[in-house]
Amino acid sequence: MFWKTVYQTSGRLSSRSPVSNCPELATTTRRRSGRSRISKLIRFEPLCRDVVMTSLEQPIHEILNQMETAWNRSDSASFAALFAEDATLIQIFGGQLDGRAAIEGSHRVIFDTIYKGSHASFQVQSIRFLRPDVAVVFTRARVKFQENNQPRELETRPTMVVVNERDQWQIVAFQNTRISEMPSAAQAAARLAK
Numbered sequence: 001m002f003w004k005t006v007y008q009t010s011g012r013l014s015s016r017s018p019v020s021n022c023p024e025l026a027t028t029t030r031r032r033s034g035r036s037r038i039s040k041l042i043r044f045e046p047l048c049r050d051v052v053m054t055s056l057e058q059p060i061h062e063i064l065n066q067m068e069t070a071w072n073r074s075d076s077a078s079f080a081a082l083f084a085e086d087a088t089l090i091q092i093f094g095g096q097l098d099g100r101a102a103i104e105g106s107h108r109v110i111f112d113t114i115y116k117g118s119h120a121s122f123q124v125q126s127i128r129f130l131r132p133d134v135a136v137v138f139t140r141a142r143v144k145f146q147e148n149n150q151p152r153e154l155e156t157r158p159t160m161v162v163v164n165e166r167d168q169w170q171i172v173a174f175q176n177t178r179i180s181e182m183p184s185a186a187q188a189a190a191r192l193a194k
Helices: 060-072 075-080 100-112 185-193
Strands: 003-005 028-030 035-040 041-043 083-090 096-098 118-130 136-147 150-156 159-165 170-177
Touching: 041 185, 060 075, 060 118, 060 136, 060 159, 060 170, 075 100, 083 100
Parallel strands: 083 170
Antiparallel strands: 003 041, 028 035, 083 096, 118 136, 136 150, 136 159, 159 170
């Protein structure tokens, strides 16, 4: 059984509570003072996985929200500001960008050319904290754009390492992997036989 510390407060569940959409997971206990509080241990259930977010995870989700907003505004400066000054970004085709300035410059070019007018969405799949100030973030991204006046869609699985320094979370490493259709076992065997 996997348990995770999620929420603790005096009083009742509020609409701002991370567990308010899953009240069956929260239990109420009474203290000697007579005031109730919500237990801080809840069981992770698949139905509520998207609802439950710790206070450590919230700023990381915010980075993804800011990244999405910057992309959809074609704002390369705001996009790059989410990265540490010495960050490394690996592009979907393997190109490497070292430093915030290179990340900003590269995105300025793609926002003005191949991804002009594109729309991106980013979603956190999971977060693994190595320490309270360092996390590996597994995400999914989808970019809708036009190519030769035809609508196109690109799906990727970015993996990020984020670090909290001086109360600011920043991306220090970003690896973007394109999701492509996998060949069937027969197709793969035929390719290997050639």
